[in-house]
Structures are given as C-alpha cells and as structure tokens.
Amino acid sequence: MSEPFRTVGTPRFGGILVVSDHASNRVPADVDLGIGPDLLSQHIAVDIGVAQVGVIMAQRPGIAAFQGNVSRLVCDFNRDEHLPTVVPIASDGHTIPGNALDHAGHEARLARYFRPYHHALAEILDSVPQALILSLHSFTPQLASNDAPRPWHVGVLYNEDDRAARLAIPLLEAEGLCVGDQLPYSGKLLNATMNRHAEAEGRPYLGVEVRQDLIADEAGQIEWAERLSRIANQVALAIS
Numbered sequence: 001m002s003e004p005f006r007t008v009g010t011p012r013f014g015g016i017l018v019v020s021d022h023a024s025n026r027v028p029a030d031v032d033l034g035i036g037p038d039l040l041s042q043h044i045a046v047d048i049g050v051a052q053v054g055v056i057m058a059q060r061p062g063i064a065a066f067q068g069n070v071s072r073l074v075c076d077f078n079r080d081e082h083l084p085t086v087v088p089i090a091s092d093g094h095t096i097p098g099n100a101l102d103h104a105g106h107e108a109r110l111a112r113y114f115r116p117y118h119h120a121l122a123e124i125l126d127s128v129p130q131a132l133i134l135s136l137h138s139f140t141p142q143l144a145s146n147d148a149p150r151p152w153h154v155g156v157l158y159n160e161d162d163r164a165a166r167l168a169i170p171l172l173e174a175e176g177l178c179v180g181d182q183l184p185y186s187g188k189l190l191n192a193t194m195n196r197h198a199e200a201e202g203r204p205y206l207g208v209e210v211r212q213d214l215i216a217d218e219a220g221q222i223e224w225a226e227r228l229s230r231i232a233n234q235v236a237l238a239i240s
Contacts (some may be wrong), residue, residue: 003028004117008065009058013240016063016232017202019121020056020132021193022047023067028178033073034097043104043140044091045071048226049215050136063229066107066121073099075113078137086114095177107173121197132236133162133205135194138212139184149176153214155180157187157207165204167235175227184209204239206232 012018025046027033039045054065068077072088073096077141081084087109089099125133135157141150145229158165164186172179182188187207190224191199198205214220 004069004077005120005128006069007120007124008055008067009063011066011124011130012062014062014101014130014131015128016132016134016229016236017066017124018057018136018199018228019193020047020050020054020065020067020136022072022137022228023051023054024069024072026069027071027074030140031074032098033071035073035094038098039094040071040073043138043212044094045073047072047136048140048212049210050138052218052221053210053225053228054136056221056226057229060229066124068117070113072148075117077117077176078190080157080192080209081110081114086110090139100197118196121193124202125197125201125203130203131199131240132232133194134232135198135205135207136228137207137209138215139209139232141214149180150184150211151178152183153177154221155185155209155226157182157185157191157209158205159187159195159199161205163238164235166205167238168206168208168231176196180209201209204236206235213224 025040051067054067057063058065076086087099087106089096154172156165156169167180169179194205194207210224215224
C-alpha cells in the first residue's frame with residue numbers, strides 16, 4: 001500500500017483488474033479539508049461499498065484490485081489533471097474550504113497523489129496486460145442537490161469504446177436488474193481514468209456504477225462481487 005493507492009491481490013497476465021478511483025474516504029493527518037467528519041461517510045467523499053466489493057473480487061483467481069487510497073475530496077483521480085475539479089472546492093452542495101488552494105498548493109496535491117496513482121496504474125497495465133479492466137464506482141440513490149430519484153440498480157458507462165458495454169448490458173439485464181445505459185450519467189462526460197488508461201491504449205474495459213444502497217452492507221457486497229466477477233469473466237472471454 002502507498003499513500004495514493006493500494007493493490008489487492010496480484011495482477012496476472014490476461015486477468016481482470018478492478019480499478020476503483022474513489023475507494024477510500026481517508027484524509028491524511030496533515031490535510032485539513034475544513035469539513036465535518038460526518039461528510040466523510042457520504043458519497044461526496046467515497047464510493048460507498050466499492051472497496052469491499054473489490055477486495056472480495058480479488059480473492060478469485062485471475063482478479064486483482066487497484067484502489068484509490070485517499071478520499072476523492074483530497075484528490076479526485078477520475079478527472080483530467082488540468083481541471084480544477086481534481087481538487088474539488090464543492091461537491092453536491094457542500095463547500096470544501098480546505099481545497100481553496102493557491103497554485104503551489106494545487107500542484108502539491110497533484111504531485112503527492114494524482115500523478116503517483118496514475119503512474120502506478122499505467123505501470124501495472126503496461127507490465128501485466130489484462131484481458132479486461134473493470135472500472136468500478138457506485139452512485140447515490142438521490143443527490144442532495146437534485147431530488148430526482150435514480151432507480152437503476154447499476155449503470156454501464158463508456159466513451160467511444162463500447163465493446164464491453166454492449167456485452168455486459170444484456171448479461172446484467174438477464175439478472176433481473178434495472179440497468180442504465182450511460183445512466184445515471186454519461187461516460188462520454190466522466191470517464192477520465194478509462195479514457196487515459198484504456199481507450200487511449202486500445203485496452204478493453206467495462207465501466208460499472210452500482211447503486212450504493214445495494215453494496216452498503218456485507219451481504220450486498222458479497223452478492224455483487226460474485227455477480228461482477230462472473231459477468232466480467234464472460235465479457236473478457238467474449239472480447240478476447
């Protein structure tokens with residue numbers, strides 16, 4: 001484990017790597033976000049449930065997990081480096097006053113967290129090519145800033161490369177799930193990590209967003225780890 005990321009299991013050639021940019025709500029002791037601790041358990045700070053799902057998946061042969069190891073409020077790895085949202089000053093109606101940084105402070109966050117995270121992920125994918133990258137996120141059933149409910153059990157996101165998405169969507173629907181195709185938001189808008197490490201390199205990937213209440217407890221995490229392991233393997237075999 002390093003400060004910006006952790007790897008669970010051993011990535012294997014031709015395997016599946018579960019990448020979760022927002023797996024942790026950890027805030028280093030020397031970083032003051034200026035917010036109450038209650039916010040760190042909410043969706044603005046962490047993708048609830050994905051760390052545990054990734055750990056369970058990584059217990060299976062051929063699957064490993066690569067997880068962000070600081071809160072997305074400290075540094076959002078799933079953003080383009082040049083955008084100010086890499087160090088967000090607000091999220092879902094909450095101001096993050098400790099992130100109102102000058103240029104030197106912003107650059108220090110990039111150097112300490114963002115660049116090492118992406119360098120390590122690139123190194124794994126270059127040295128141990130994967131059959132499939134599973135980009136695993138979770139979404140809140142309802143945003144505080146928008147009262148519209150989000151009824152989907154799971155969303156499948158992609159940008160230009162929809163090879164895995166086209167295979168996965170019917171497999172997920174066959175499980176009796178309400179599946180969002182580019183919902184609750186579009187991968188054409190928010191897909192930075194996969195744009196960089198998958199689409200730019202021609203690597204097949206599957207972008208998945210699970211609704212947080214479905215993986216908030218151990219039973220749900222075990223259920224979804226089994227489901228996603230099985231479907232990811234089916235997709236990887238079909239693409240290869």
